[in-house]
Amino acid sequence: MQILCYFHSKYKSKISITYTEIGTSCKIPYGHGSIYRFFSQDVVKVRDIIIKDQLFAESTKEGSLALLALHDDGILGLEFEDISIGEVTPVWYNIIDQGYIYQNVFSLCLNKDPMAEIEGEIVIGGINSRHFRGEHTYVLISQKGYWQIDVGDVLLANRSTGSLTFL
Structure with missing residues (x-):
């Protein structure tokens, strides 16, 4: 097991009754290294949204120690379908296709103060009006x-x- 695995939560496919192994491998460039993965399928939960039959890539080897400093346990790609690795349908397309989106918009809030209680936020399918004054562009x-x-x-x-x- 790699050293990164000791510092992050892990996805455990063996305990999922909805998991399907796809097994196709891929290498994704990231920063100064690459992430080595293989494709799988499962139900994915993003906050209160439950996305069925989502393809995703499971990490098997991390090629960059820079990832050790990350607080996150994974990366959720928001790429467009036509540039996705392995032609996998990105999670936000499935969120739309499965009827969770009421507005065809997403909003992004970047917080310039890293010590603030409220961090940045991405809202898929809407706008959080607590993070702005005036009109959106x-x-x-x-x-x-x-x-x-x-x-x-x-x-x-x-x-x-x-x-x-x-x-």
């Missing part, structure tokens, strides 16, 4: 397949950075 993606947007300008310490693209 809806932005079209600028490159198909990626959550990439063009931004006219960003101010840092009241100084213009010029035109940017965020990915």
Whole structure:
């Protein structure tokens, strides 16, 4: 067992009655290394949403010690279906297909204070009005397949950075 496994919770397929082994292996580049995985299928719960028949990749070997510093036990990809590894349907597509989404929108809140009680948040299918004042800005993606947007300008310490693209 790798050292990373001692510091994180683990998915235990043997205790799941809905687990299906797919077994196809894959390698996903991440940071300065790669994550080695194989595909499986199970019921996945994201907060109160129960997604049936979700394909996902189970880690078998981590290629980067940088992952040791992460507090998280896993990575939930929000990629588009046309760029997903192994042509797996991403979880948010299944959330929509299984009728959990009432608004075709997701919102993102980034908290600039890492010591704050309220952390950042992603809301799939809605907006959390506690995290903003005023109107939301809806932005079209600028490159198909990626959550990439063009931004006219960003101010840092009241100084213009010029035109940017965020990915």
